[in-house]
Amino acid sequence: MFTTRKQYHPYVSPFDPCHPICTKTYVTPPNLYIPFQPPNLPQFPLHEALKKGTLWKVFYDPYYGPYETAYKGDIQ
């Protein structure tokens, strides 16, 4: 399996004017890892799929901002 969040640590200079952000993150969404969708992948129930924006569990990758917390059951 793959992860959809990555981190790196940029160089921090002692002369940087702003308070340094030591860990930077970026997103690597599921579509990067699945070149062509294979048949018979697990699905969400239809009503849930309509809410989530995809029928396919493997492509579901919700994004939450700093002012909110992830719902239970969602991968972060």
Add this chain to the structure above:
Amino acid sequence: MWIYEKKLQYPVRVSTCNPKLAKYLIEQYGGADGELAAALRYLNQRYSIPDKVIGLLTDIGTEEFAHLEMIATMVYKLTKDATPEQLKEAGLDAHYVNHDNALFYNNAAGVPWTAAYIQAKGDPIADLYEDIAAEEKARATYQWIINMSDDPDLNDGLRFLREREIIHAQRFREAVEILKEERDRKKFF
């Protein structure tokens, strides 16, 4: 020909009157990687692309208009009862002077939409790679808007739209695989 269904693809709820969020959201309305640019890009490219992937461009281009309508609803709800004073505080004073409370196809910095934002190279791979890049840029834009937003109801809708960008990027990648014609072929090296 299109058939219009008089409802949104996903319900749009806005919990607070916050014209500042409208200023950010307008990026997805009339910005380079916004929904209007996406819809027009795909629905135009589809005339000069191999038959196998025309339907995909039609479907995704059509869905982008449904997204455009959601963004329009969000912007409208965030600004419809805002006073000129509130719009001024949100940095929308120049917009108000030009458009009152009307929506307009410009980006978050007020630059009007232009056809120069979209490409049709006529080369199927070049065009599909542009489409993949456009979806990833739109996904990223949704992330940055979610980062700026403290409205959980609005974020719910934005999260849905961002998920659709992931799916669209996946389908465009699959279109490239189809055009490569190497799928299902037994490989001997």
